[in-house]
Structures are given as C-alpha cells and as structure tokens.
Amino acid sequence: MTSPEPATVLVVEDDDNIRAVLRMGLEDEGYAVVEAATGESAVASMSAAPADFMLVDVMLGGMNGLTCIRAVRELSDIPIVVISARTDTDDVIAGLEAGADDYVTKPFMVREVVARLRALRRRLDRRPGAAPAATAPPLVLIDPVDGLVLSPEEGVLRRGDLRVHLTTTEFRLLCELAEAGGRVVSRQELLERVWDHGFYGDERLVDVHVRRLRLKIEPEPATPRYVVTERGLGYRLAPP
Amino acid sequence: MRVGAAVAGGAVLVCAVFAVATYLIARQVLTAQRQEAVLRQAYLDARFLRSELGTAGTSPADALDSLDPQGATAVLLQQDGRWYSSSFTLDADAVPASLRPPAPLPSTAYLPTRVAGELSLVVAVPVPAVGATVYEVAPLEELQGTLRVLATLLTAGTLAAGVLGALLGHWLGRRALRPLEPMTATAAAITAGDLGRRFPATADPALTGIVGASNAMVETLQRRIERDARFAADVSHELRSPLTTLAASIELLQARNDGPAERRRQALDLATTELGRFRRLLEGLLELARADADPRDAVADGRVVDLGDLVRHVLRESGRPAGLLDAPAGPLPVRGDKLRLARMTANLLDNADRHGGGTTAVSLRRADGAVALTVDDEGPGVAPADRERVFERFATAGGHRASSGGTGLGLALVAETVAAHHGTVACAEAPGGGARFVVTLPLAAP
Known part of the structure; x- marks a missing residue:
C-alpha cells in the first residue's frame, strides 16, 4: 500500500x-x-x-x-x-x-x-490526480444536444451543468468506451481493462454494468443511443 | 390397429359361420323341394303312361310323344327290354346301371347322377301293370346355379363384413384411444423435465380415476424431487462455508509460514476449528443419508436401555455435571438403538449450549406409558412460528444460519432418531424464557 x-x-x-x-x-x-x-x-x-x-x-x-x-x-x-x-x-x-x-x-x-x-x-x-492515460482526451463530447460531456481528468460526467452520478466502475467503463473513439470494444477487452479479469472472466459483469450505465445516461435505456451493442462483438460509444 | 384387426376377425368369423349355416340349410331345403317336385312329376308321368300303354293300347313311342315332358326333363321308358325316350339326346345310357334291369325294381328309386356332363336326378318308377319302368331324368343344373349364386353372395358378404369390421374397429380404436393422446403428450412433457405439468382433466368416466392417480403420483414425485434438490443445494452451500474457511486459513498459514509463531497459530486454530465443523457436518449428513436410504424401525431392532443411565452417561462424557439431571427413582426402560439415543441426547445438549446460552435443566418424567426427556436453555428461545421449522435440515432459526460452529443438522437428526423410536419431539418455551425441547419416548415393557 x-x-x-x-x-x-x-x-x-x-x-x-x-x-x-x-x-x-x-x-x-x-x-x-x-x-x-x-x-x-x-x-x-x-x-x-x-x-x-x-x-x-x-x-x-x-x-x-x-x-x-x-x-x-x-x-x-x-x-x-x-x-x-x-x-x-x-x-x-x-x-x-x-x-x-x-x-x-x-x-x-x-x-x-x-x-x-x-x-x-x-x-x-486513476481518478483525479493520477497520470492521464496517453490516449484519453481531456474531454469527450457524448451528445452536444443533450450537453452530455465526459471528463476523465476530473472523473465526472456532466449533463449541462449537472453532474451525472455514476459508480466508479460505471465511470471507468464509460471512459474505456470513450477512449476507443467510436470503435467497438469487446466484452473481453472491457473485462481486462475495467475489472482486471483474465480470460476466464465472467462477461455477464460487462453486460450488467452496461445495463446500469444506460439506465443512468440514456434518454431511453431500452433503445440506447450512446452505448450501442454490436451483436457478437461488444459495445461501442456512438459518435456525437 | 390391433382393435381394428380384432373387430375384423370377429366379424369375418361370425359371418362365415352364419354363411356356411345358411348355405347348408338352403341347399338342404332346395334339394329336398326339387327332389319332391321331380318325384311328383315322375309319378304323374308313370300314371299317364300306364293308362296309355295298358287301357288305351298306345305304342310306347306314341305314348311318350303325347307326354310332352316339361322343360329340360326327359322321360325314358323301358318295356320288355326295349328303351324308348322322349328326348333325342338321351337314351338308356343316361340311366345308372343300378336302376336298370335285369333286376326288377321293387319300388320307386332315385339317384342323383351325371347325365351327359350335367348333374341330374334320375327317378325310376316301376309300372308292373304294363311290365315297364318309367325313368324321369331331371337336370339339377338350375338348382346348382342357384346354390352357386347363393355361395358367391354369402362369401362376398362375409368378406365385406370383414372389411367393414376392420374399418369400424379402427375407428373405434382411434375413438377409444383419442382421450389418451393428451395423456401421452403430458407424460412425455413430464419425462422431459416439465414437472409442473399435470394430466388434463377429462370428462371420460373411464379415465378420471387414472388421471387423478397419475396427477397425485406426479405431485408426490415433484415434491420429493424438489425437496431433494433443495437439500442437495443446501448441502453444497453448507459444505462450501467450512471449505472456504479451511482453504483460506491454510492459504494464510502458508503465507505466514515465516512470520511470528503467534500469527501462525491463529490460522492453525481457525483451520482446526473449521475442520471439526466440517467433520461434524459430514457425519450428520451421512447419518441422515443412511436414515433416508434405509428407514429402519429402531424399536423392533433395538434392545432395552435405561434412559436415566443413558442421559447420565452422556452428561458425564461431555463434561457436564451429572447433577444437571432431575430424574425419578426407578428404572426408565426404553427400547431402541443405544448409540443413536445417546447421540440424540448429545445433540439436544449441544443445541442448548450453542444457540441457547447453555443447558439450564435436564429432566426425565414418566407419563402415561412414556418417558419425557426435557432440555431447557437460557437463550432467547424460539419464536412460536419457528418451532416446527427448527427440526428441518439446515433450518435457519430466526433467519440466522448456524454460525457459531453448529452444523444446522443437530435438531434434524434428533427428529429423525425420535421418529425411528416411535417417539415425538417438540419445541416450547422454558420457564426462564429460553427454549425447551421435549422428547417423548414410549416406555418398554419391563
């Protein structure tokens, strides 16, 4: 420690x-x-x-x-x-x-x-104070209309002026998707990066957390606009 | 399919018997009628010829000519060794040798025979007055034809009955089995694992019985399977907890191998305690499994034991004061398995110590041909709602699992042993507010 x-x-x-x-x-x-x-x-x-x-x-x-x-x-x-x-x-x-x-x-x-x-x-x-990841942009615009902005540096997600409350894991998950810049990230990759799980990690972890994340950020969680499922591949953060 | 074949076979058999009987009777009657008609005609012809030849003195040939025989019937006349015939085609050869002279016929005789390839009835009527014999040759072909048609019709009828019977039987079979079709489907679904399925209710009185019985059977099996599955799940869960502690404490022991002795001992103590719990749990499970697999009557197989001695022995052996027991004077004989009764008593005492803050009183009382063993503790007691449930396997009294080293099986084992000894066990409230467990066992005949 x-x-x-x-x-x-x-x-x-x-x-x-x-x-x-x-x-x-x-x-x-x-x-x-x-x-x-x-x-x-x-x-x-x-x-x-x-x-x-x-x-x-x-x-x-x-x-x-x-x-x-x-x-x-x-x-x-x-x-x-x-x-x-x-x-x-x-x-x-x-x-x-x-x-x-x-x-x-x-x-x-x-x-x-x-x-x-x-x-x-x-x-x-890796939250406030930690060295920023090389690929992580300081601010990610998720939705300009909704004013949804992710700030990995500060460790916050804002909708307009309001802070969207996320757990650390949900926040980390969103950051990993944002770092991919619109590319598909597989469940296995997310398991490794967010949870530090190896090959035998439980992919249900990813699915449940994505579901919870959508409930908090999507206007309509049943038909997600931001965190999109690519069947059989993984998840992707739709570009603004 | 088998019903169809059976009905068809039955129909064919009945119809064949009927047809054969009909044919035989018809032939009998028709032949007799025909014979009678031919005979009558022969007598008439003989009488005419006698009068022609005798009184009128007509020549035989002329007499025959004026006879004008009916249909295909031919009349032959033999007089003084000479033959006369009404037909161009038939002569004396048509008459069978047995009906011909020289042997004079004593009376009228007839014989069915083949004449020119046709079955005919030859009737010989002696006419002694003119020294002649009149022969009537009547073809039976018409009768044969009638009988052939009849036989054909009857055979065709029998075959038709067979075919109809097969169709009827098939239909009946289908109809009779149709109510069973949903039952077959249900049975298949249940076999495939859908234990919640039940056989559909039926209005068919022949099936209500079997539907009810089958549903009751499935119900019982489902309950049994669910109970077993629950128990198996509980067992695996209950085994996982001590296994977790064991594995983790051994892991700690390994990690602390080079550390201070005190820290090593901590981990070792934990592993040892947990190993004890693990062992007790396995023993309890084995005992329950044995009781489940082979529910024996402990009383019938048992010997007479004095319950007072037994309880005192258990108290002494477990390091409790023997003075804890309050028992009446005199013997308290019960019949049963000494070891199991001792384990049952020890389980009750352990339960009082573990969950009830310690045993406060143990007493034995005679009552109505039975003896009651009472164990009181000074714990929080058992809520009335839980007093039945505490005897279930892995019961969680008050929502708490056996967490202080108990196995969750002690009271279930008590209940099992008591039941095998024809006794009862109940949970009540002790005078001080703690739990009271009362085991009642029948006294053995002295």
Whole structure:
C-alpha cells in the first residue's frame, strides 16, 4: 500500500469463521477490516464511518445481501464485491444488478479477494490526480444536444451543468468506451481493462454494468443511443 | 390397429359361420323341394303312361310323344327290354346301371347322377301293370346355379363384413384411444423435465380415476424431487462455508509460514476449528443419508436401555455435571438403538449450549406409558412460528444460519432418531424464557 492510511474493508458475512479468516487475510495484505454479521449492522457501520470497500455475502440472514447492497449504494459509490456460494444461479447477477461491482464465489482464496480489491483500487487511483492515460482526451463530447460531456481528468460526467452520478466502475467503463473513439470494444477487452479479469472472466459483469450505465445516461435505456451493442462483438460509444 | 384387426376377425368369423349355416340349410331345403317336385312329376308321368300303354293300347313311342315332358326333363321308358325316350339326346345310357334291369325294381328309386356332363336326378318308377319302368331324368343344373349364386353372395358378404369390421374397429380404436393422446403428450412433457405439468382433466368416466392417480403420483414425485434438490443445494452451500474457511486459513498459514509463531497459530486454530465443523457436518449428513436410504424401525431392532443411565452417561462424557439431571427413582426402560439415543441426547445438549446460552435443566418424567426427556436453555428461545421449522435440515432459526460452529443438522437428526423410536419431539418455551425441547419416548415393557 502506498497510502499511509490503510484502506478500510467492510466485511459483511454471517459465518463467524469466514469473517475471521477474511479479517486475518486482509490485515496481512495491509487493509483495515471492519466486520458486520448482519446487513443492518453493515448499513449502520457505513453511515457511521464510511469504508473504502465492501465485501458482502448475498446469502445473509435477516436483511438479505441484496437489500444491504442497495442500502449501501444509497450512501456511497465505493467498490462492492459480492461473496456468493454459487456461480451458475441468478444470485450473482442479482447482486450486480443491486449495485455490486464484482464477485467472488465460495470457496475463494484470500489471494483472489485481494486481487479483486486491488483491481478496483487501481481504478480509484486513476481518478483525479493520477497520470492521464496517453490516449484519453481531456474531454469527450457524448451528445452536444443533450450537453452530455465526459471528463476523465476530473472523473465526472456532466449533463449541462449537472453532474451525472455514476459508480466508479460505471465511470471507468464509460471512459474505456470513450477512449476507443467510436470503435467497438469487446466484452473481453472491457473485462481486462475495467475489472482486471483474465480470460476466464465472467462477461455477464460487462453486460450488467452496461445495463446500469444506460439506465443512468440514456434518454431511453431500452433503445440506447450512446452505448450501442454490436451483436457478437461488444459495445461501442456512438459518435456525437 | 390391433382393435381394428380384432373387430375384423370377429366379424369375418361370425359371418362365415352364419354363411356356411345358411348355405347348408338352403341347399338342404332346395334339394329336398326339387327332389319332391321331380318325384311328383315322375309319378304323374308313370300314371299317364300306364293308362296309355295298358287301357288305351298306345305304342310306347306314341305314348311318350303325347307326354310332352316339361322343360329340360326327359322321360325314358323301358318295356320288355326295349328303351324308348322322349328326348333325342338321351337314351338308356343316361340311366345308372343300378336302376336298370335285369333286376326288377321293387319300388320307386332315385339317384342323383351325371347325365351327359350335367348333374341330374334320375327317378325310376316301376309300372308292373304294363311290365315297364318309367325313368324321369331331371337336370339339377338350375338348382346348382342357384346354390352357386347363393355361395358367391354369402362369401362376398362375409368378406365385406370383414372389411367393414376392420374399418369400424379402427375407428373405434382411434375413438377409444383419442382421450389418451393428451395423456401421452403430458407424460412425455413430464419425462422431459416439465414437472409442473399435470394430466388434463377429462370428462371420460373411464379415465378420471387414472388421471387423478397419475396427477397425485406426479405431485408426490415433484415434491420429493424438489425437496431433494433443495437439500442437495443446501448441502453444497453448507459444505462450501467450512471449505472456504479451511482453504483460506491454510492459504494464510502458508503465507505466514515465516512470520511470528503467534500469527501462525491463529490460522492453525481457525483451520482446526473449521475442520471439526466440517467433520461434524459430514457425519450428520451421512447419518441422515443412511436414515433416508434405509428407514429402519429402531424399536423392533433395538434392545432395552435405561434412559436415566443413558442421559447420565452422556452428561458425564461431555463434561457436564451429572447433577444437571432431575430424574425419578426407578428404572426408565426404553427400547431402541443405544448409540443413536445417546447421540440424540448429545445433540439436544449441544443445541442448548450453542444457540441457547447453555443447558439450564435436564429432566426425565414418566407419563402415561412414556418417558419425557426435557432440555431447557437460557437463550432467547424460539419464536412460536419457528418451532416446527427448527427440526428441518439446515433450518435457519430466526433467519440466522448456524454460525457459531453448529452444523444446522443437530435438531434434524434428533427428529429423525425420535421418529425411528416411535417417539415425538417438540419445541416450547422454558420457564426462564429460553427454549425447551421435549422428547417423548414410549416406555418398554419391563
């Protein structure tokens, strides 16, 4: 860790032992850990002292993981990683739809969790103050009529004078599409650049985030004008 | 198809029997009629010739000429060894040898025979008054023709009945099977995995029974399959949690290999604890799987055990004070599997310790030919709505999973063991507000 203040991870998990092992592993990697056994206490903890990341089990008792993710998203756009016991069900997608950025499945290795957090951290570091990517133009005009302007340097998207609220992952996704300058970017490329996932990354991550991004920026999300799907190829930011 | 063939075969058989009978009777009747007619004619002719030859003294040839025989019938006359014929084509050779002289015929005789290639009836009428014999040769060809037509008609009728029967049978079969077609489609859909499908209701009274029974069967199977699938999903989920901790803590142990001993021990402790949970979980699953696969009657297979001794033993072995038990004097014999009963008791005590803040009281009471084992704890108790559900596998009492090292199977195993011993188990509220579990087992006959 380069920053003097260790980044804080809020671990929301109702299994005592998994929580304990995550605390040990994350502390070994230099993170500070705040534990919560229930969704309610996680939300309370976030309101009291915002963490930098949240790790949350979707199968929580009481307030379930999805509700917890939505409640935390209301408060903050910190990276949220879902812990799921299953990969093939709707659990993961539901977690992502609720606002999570990435997921790991049980049984996971602490290494894997740390890698996920690092990838999200790297993205944070590329925001204000970080060296600009060579290809990234300072301002991208997405829609002159609507006045939709992306400013990767500042880390904001504006519609007119108003700032459009995006999570870090959504913002990063939009920046990658903008950098391509209207060319098609494949899901695999987006997975690698935005999430730092390798060949076996889950392309559903990209689709869910594109869907969420469209809900926030498109006038009509069902018939997108800006973020266009190129069937079988990937996504493309339509030129103004 | 088979119905069609059966109906066709049946129709052909019935019609063939009927046709053969008709033909035989018709032939019998027609032949008799014809014979009678020919005989009558022969008598008439014989009488005429006797009067002509006797009293009138006409020559035989002239007498025959004036006879004017009807149709194709020919009349032959034999007198004194000489033959006279009314026909140009027939002579004495037409008469079978047995009807010819020298042997004088004692009375009228007749014989069907072939005359010039045609079946004919030859009637011989002796006329002793003039020393002659009159022969009537009547062709039977007409009768044969009639019988042939009849036979043809009957055969054609039988064949037609067969064809009609086949068509009728096919139609009937189709009609009878048509209500089964949606059932076939439904069965195929269910086989293909659509377990929610049900056989369509039918107005056919012959089918309502089987439709109802089949739907009940599918319903039961669906519930069973869903329960099994849920259990399998729960098992994989419950196994993943300890596996996650195990794998991660071993990973930590490896990473901390060169670190301080204290930090290594932390990870090792965690792995050891989790391994214990993992083992208990697997044992519980195996025991449940065994009980599911082979539901044996523990009472019938069991021996008599004193429940008081058993509970005291479990308390002692688990390091709890034996004084915790409040039991009446005298034996408390129950019949069953000693090991399973001991595990059941230990599970109840563990449950009280793990979720109920510790066992506060254990008591045994005799009641109505049964013995009740009560375990109280001082925890938050179990909400009335959850008191049935806590005995389900991986039940999440109050929405919380077994998080303090429990397996989520303890109470399910208790319920399983109690049921195998013909007993009951219930969850209630303890006097102090905690949970109370009461197991009632039948007392064995002393």
